Amino acid sequence: MATSPLTPEQAAALSSALAWLAENSVGSTELTVDRAEIGLLAQGLDPEPTLIQEMQRCFSLLRRAAGSADPDLHQMVQRALQDRGASEAAALLAVDRVAAHPSPPAATAATAQPAGLQCAPITVDRPAIVWAALAPKTGAEHQLRVSGGPGQVVAFPEDRIAVAPVEFGPQPTTLTVMLTGGLPGELLWGHLSLTSRQEEVQVEISAHWPAPRLSPSSPSEHNEERPSASPLRVAKEERRRKARQQDDAPAEPATPATGYPPDGPAPPGWPSYIPWPPARLPELRFRVCEIDAMPQVLIPAGEFLMGSPASEAGRFDDEGPQKRVYLNGYWLDLHAVTNRQYAQFAEATRRTNAEWEQWNHDTYRRHPATYASWEEATAYAAWAGRELPTEAQWERGGRGGTTTAYPWGKRGELGRANGDWDADRVSSHANAVKYCQEVGQHPPNGFGLYDMIGNVWEWCRDCYDAGWYSKMPRAEPQNAANDGSRVYRGGSWGSGPRYLRVAGRFRNSPDFRGSNLGFRCAAPGPPGAPASAPSPVSVAAVLFPKARTAPSSAATPPGPAKAASGPSAAATPQPSPTPARVVAPQPAPSTPPPQPPVALTEGHPDGPAPPGWPSYIPWPPARLPELRFRVCEIDAMPQVRIPAGEFLMGSPESEAGRVSNEGPPQRVHLSAYWLDLHEVTNEQWRRFLTASRRSSMWGRLSALWRTNTQWAQWDQDTGPRHPAVFINWEEARAYALWAGRELPTEAQWEMAARAGTTTTYPWGEQPSCGRANGNWEGDRSYSYQSAVTHCSWVGAYDPNGFGVYDAIGNVWEWCRDSYGDKWSRQLAPADSFIAVPSGERVIRGGSWISSGGHLRVADRLGIAPAGRFGHLGFRCASPAR
Numbered sequence: 001m002a003t004s005p006l007t008p009e010q011a012a013a014l015s016s017a018l019a020w021l022a023e024n025s026v027g028s029t030e031l032t033v034d035r036a037e038i039g040l041l042a043q044g045l046d047p048e049p050t051l052i053q054e055m056q057r058c059f060s061l062l063r064r065a066a067g068s069a070d071p072d073l074h075q076m077v078q079r080a081l082q083d084r085g086a087s088e089a090a091a092l093l094a095v096d097r098v099a100a101h102p103s104p105p106a107a108t109a110a111t112a113q114p115a116g117l118q119c120a121p122i123t124v125d126r127p128a129i130v131w132a133a134l135a136p137k138t139g140a141e142h143q144l145r146v147s148g149g150p151g152q153v154v155a156f157p158e159d160r161i162a163v164a165p166v167e168f169g170p171q172p173t174t175l176t177v178m179l180t181g182g183l184p185g186e187l188l189w190g191h192l193s194l195t196s197r198q199e200e201v202q203v204e205i206s207a208h209w210p211a212p213r214l215s216p217s218s219p220s221e222h223n224e225e226r227p228s229a230s231p232l233r234v235a236k237e238e239r240r241r242k243a244r245q246q247d248d249a250p251a252e253p254a255t256p257a258t259g260y261p262p263d264g265p266a267p268p269g270w271p272s273y274i275p276w277p278p279a280r281l282p283e284l285r286f287r288v289c290e291i292d293a294m295p296q297v298l299i300p301a302g303e304f305l306m307g308s309p310a311s312e313a314g315r316f317d318d319e320g321p322q323k324r325v326y327l328n329g330y331w332l333d334l335h336a337v338t339n340r341q342y343a344q345f346a347e348a349t350r351r352t353n354a355e356w357e358q359w360n361h362d363t364y365r366r367h368p369a370t371y372a373s374w375e376e377a378t379a380y381a382a383w384a385g386r387e388l389p390t391e392a393q394w395e396r397g398g399r400g401g402t403t404t405a406y407p408w409g410k411r412g413e414l415g416r417a418n419g420d421w422d423a424d425r426v427s428s429h430a431n432a433v434k435y436c437q438e439v440g441q442h443p444p445n446g447f448g449l450y451d452m453i454g455n456v457w458e459w460c461r462d463c464y465d466a467g468w469y470s471k472m473p474r475a476e477p478q479n480a481a482n483d484g485s486r487v488y489r490g491g492s493w494g495s496g497p498r499y500l501r502v503a504g505r506f507r508n509s510p511d512f513r514g515s516n517l518g519f520r521c522a523a524p525g526p527p528g529a530p531a532s533a534p535s536p537v538s539v540a541a542v543l544f545p546k547a548r549t550a551p552s553s554a555a556t557p558p559g560p561a562k563a564a565s566g567p568s569a570a571a572t573p574q575p576s577p578t579p580a581r582v583v584a585p586q587p588a589p590s591t592p593p594p595q596p597p598v599a600l601t602e603g604h605p606d607g608p609a610p611p612g613w614p615s616y617i618p619w620p621p622a623r624l625p626e627l628r629f630r631v632c633e634i635d636a637m638p639q640v641r642i643p644a645g646e647f648l649m650g651s652p653e654s655e656a657g658r659v660s661n662e663g664p665p666q667r668v669h670l671s672a673y674w675l676d677l678h679e680v681t682n683e684q685w686r687r688f689l690t691a692s693r694r695s696s697m698w699g700r701l702s703a704l705w706r707t708n709t710q711w712a713q714w715d716q717d718t719g720p721r722h723p724a725v726f727i728n729w730e731e732a733r734a735y736a737l738w739a740g741r742e743l744p745t746e747a748q749w750e751m752a753a754r755a756g757t758t759t760t761y762p763w764g765e766q767p768s769c770g771r772a773n774g775n776w777e778g779d780r781s782y783s784y785q786s787a788v789t790h791c792s793w794v795g796a797y798d799p800n801g802f803g804v805y806d807a808i809g810n811v812w813e814w815c816r817d818s819y820g821d822k823w824s825r826q827l828a829p830a831d832s833f834i835a836v837p838s839g840e841r842v843i844r845g846g847s848w849i850s851s852g853g854h855l856r857v858a859d860r861l862g863i864a865p866a867g868r869f870g871h872l873g874f875r876c877a878s879p880a881r
Contacts (some may be wrong), residue, residue: 018094081094269293284447318469332389419497460487516566657852819840
């Protein structure tokens with residue numbers, strides 16, 4: 001029979017405060033009025049006298065269960081808490097929490113006492129938690145006395161805390177603690193790590209800085225400085241103002257770039273709740289992401305066996321056929337995104353939902369963030385400077401180097417992962433609160449990753465396709481369709497053994513939210529990331545789709561000019577020379593002649609990347625042994641050397657969507673040439689403008705491109721990695737000459753776009769919305785705003801077999817040739833282009849506004865050289881000498 005004197009509202013408040021009470025006060029011998037009041041304030045509750053008394057009674061009950069392994073005692077305490085007014089779920093969770101905590105020792109080897117504040121003791125030989133209520137004023141100093149050393153104190157930089165001195169000895173030492181940054185939320189969770197060299201035990205102090213609302217019995221040197229208005233309200237309004245200012249600010253890339261090996265010191269900011277190192281494989285690297293303090297591991301480049309064999313017990317049909325898949329190196333979060341991390345995102349972006357708010361209210365900051373839809377998880381990843389992992393990335397990380405049904409072997413094992421091994425759990429919010437655990441409560445896998453199996457399902461980037469494995473590519477597979485259900489993997493606290501296998505894959509709509517569904521993030525690895533084995537794959541690696549702000553150009557400075565090394569163009573076998581024939585003489589350019597070619601270091605796909613290789617392009621883009629890559633010095637453009645040879649230019653009469661100006665097909669021979677890996681970007685065009693403004697040699701054209709307000713607006717509305725559009729043919733050619741190159745001929749463009757294929761599209765005969773940025777659904781109309789919305793970053797889709805990005809779709813590209821309907825009758829068989837002084841110029845490749853017919857490789861159009869459009873850009877070429 002319930003004996004609670006609380007109203008329903010007070011009972012709900014008590015249930016909310018129990019979580020804080022269980023986590024922060026069990027190591028103490030008593031709960032003072034001041035501390036109970038602070039606990040209620042920390043939960044956003046009013047410290048009513050009745051609630052404070054109930055908190056103290058609940059504290060006494062919880063102390064009976066602290067450190068006890070007696071299940072009958074746990075049930076008695078749980079029932080007593082329910083009699084006091086707590087909900088069943090809150091009571092059960094609180095008892096489970098304190099059962100693992102030891103009782104406070106009678107004597108302590110090291111203590112910490114803040115001057116004038118109530119504080120629990122800590123010991124060097126037995127970790128416990130200390131908390132103190134300190135004024136949230138930047139620059140305010142507070143004193144703690146520590147003894148029991150010798151030892152040292154470490155303050156993690158992300159917690160905005162400075163501590164002096166950093167060493168303490170056997171005699172009592174006064175530590176001066178200063179808050180060095182502003183409040184990121186209503187509480188600042190600070191961590192001081194005290195390490196005793198004698199005992200080799202690390203003890204953590206977790207200091208909560210709520211807004212000061214201390215009772216008269218709790219003195220504070222800052223009481224006279226408190227404003228009459230609510231500090232919480234003032235701080236919240238200031239955070240909202242800053243969030244509005246930062247909405248459009250680019251997300252900073254995670255740092256550091258290379259990571260820390262497992263046999264060295266932990267990366268700066270490594271969280272105390274994750275042991276260092278999580279795994280000791282020498283090829284692994286670890287880091288801590290700057291924006292959300294997420295620890296990550298670098299998964300090495302290499303192959304793995306994806307899917308499950310037909311003999312695996314519990315297998316579903318969509319898990320096969322098994323296929324060897326190659327992945328470039330990539331970073332993967334060590335655990336699922338937590339409530340604490342998601343709360344930072346929700347506050348910064350003002351993007352949240354009531355279900356997650358309730359979950360965050362009912363659990364703890366280190367529980368995985370659930371009730372986030374695929375769209376919300378994608379938004380978080382973009383805010384944090386990362387992406388959701390692809391299915392292949394998730395499965396490779398989940399396997400941890402194994403090939404068995406579970407990361408630890410062929411059979412499910414209770415204690416290895418948080419799952420419903422006994423099939424006795426029912427999906428509900430109350431059960432989620434009861435059964436979901438903090439991140440990192442089970443052993444990590446071979447890569448050091450926590451909870452890849454169980455606890456919560458995890459969203460992946462891919463769309464779901466039951467037959468995907470039979471048609472996915474061997475390198476960097478991703479089902480990048482933009483509609484349909486999305487994949488999630490790994491099982492949860494409510495999943496049976498069949499659903500907890502590594503190969504299990506399931507789906508739901510992108511707007512679905514669940515109490516057993518969370519996520520973790522991934523990011524591309526650094527160029528030249530270590531490989532676990534050499535890869536024979538000859539397919540280009542895919543670049544992550546860009547859902548976030550591109551990295552700063554400062555990260556990829558152009559490499560210095562060096563003498564050429566590696567095989568030269570002369571080393572490539574050449575066919576017997578055929579006289580080149582040009583239909584019309586090339587007119588003298590109205591712009592200065594091209595600059596002499598710059599001697600650059602060439603990179604072989606089996607060797608290191610060339611100097612200055614940009615971070616946004618994986619190395620190598622393609623693994624064909626005859627390819628070479630380099631970075632142009634003037635504009636830092638990565639290029640591929642297209643080998644000399646013949647190809648079939650044009651389209652056959654049987655090709656769907658063909659028009660008469662594409663044929664008949666003709667075999668054309670081209671000498672080797674260099675081609676830009678992607679279209680010229682806004683950032684590169686801006687370099688050209690800056691250089692031309694300092695020069696008087698450009699004459700009439702100089703004034704034209706400086707008054708090109710359409711591109712200027714485009715540059716402002718998109719970003720540095722978007723292709724430069726609203727550029728006419730003359731301006732594009734002037735850029736090419738400035739950069740020491742030329743616009744590609746039609747033949748050069750088509751040979752590179754085909755990349756050795758003869759099909760309608762570079763990937764086959766059928767349209768594919770995940771292969772190129774085009775108007776596949778026919779639902780886009782041309783406007784400036786549509787251009788801003790639908791044009792994507794360079795490299796947002798798979799490269800072709802030569803490593804060339806966006807030859808099909810995104811933006812049309814200028815060619816050097818003049819346009820003619822009967823091109824095949826005019827075209828010479830070797831190294832030729834059609835050059836007449838006036839008339840339309842050729843554009844190729846289609847764009848974001850183009851339907852499937854215009855996205856075919858052979859499609860060609862002609863427009864006036866003065867044309868400027870939001871779907872028209874260019875790339876450059878140069879001969880390979």
